[in-house]
Amino acid sequence: MELNEYLEKHFNHTVDNYEFTVDEMNELITLIKGDKASKAFTEKGIKILECMKENNEKYLNIFNSKTLGELLFMTPRSVSGSMKKLISDGYVEKVGTNPVSYGLTDEGKNIEFDKR
Numbered sequence: 001m002e003l004n005e006y007l008e009k010h011f012n013h014t015v016d017n018y019e020f021t022v023d024e025m026n027e028l029i030t031l032i033k034g035d036k037a038s039k040a041f042t043e044k045g046i047k048i049l050e051c052m053k054e055n056n057e058k059y060l061n062i063f064n065s066k067t068l069g070e071l072l073f074m075t076p077r078s079v080s081g082s083m084k085k086l087i088s089d090g091y092v093e094k095v096g097t098n099p100v101s102y103g104l105t106d107e108g109k110n111i112e113f114d115k116r
Contacts, residue, residue, distance in 0.1 A: 044082040061103040
């Protein structure tokens with residue numbers, strides 16, 4: 001369904017106290033954002049993924065924020081902040097807890113970025 005059709009269907013009415021269901025609201029959000037909006041990459045996210053891919057064998061796919069920060073000239077806090085989105089999008093997973101360690105998922109290992 002197109003965004004305009006959706007809005008017509010749900011806003012062209014006379015009910016004063018109309019309420020959205022959760023599914024209707026999620027559908028509206030998806031239509032507004034577009035299908036790929038939730039998996040958009042930040043510049044830091046791209047740098048982290050590329051670094052993890054390039055150093056995967058050397059570190060046996062186990063990275064912590066401090067190591068990645070040193071490799072990328074970023075603070076560990078900045079790395080761990082970017083990791084939250086990469087984990088929720090399915091590119092990285094937590095593999096250890098003390099210190100918190102990360103590894104690439106199969107999707108993270110296979111992602112390719114345009115180098116232009």
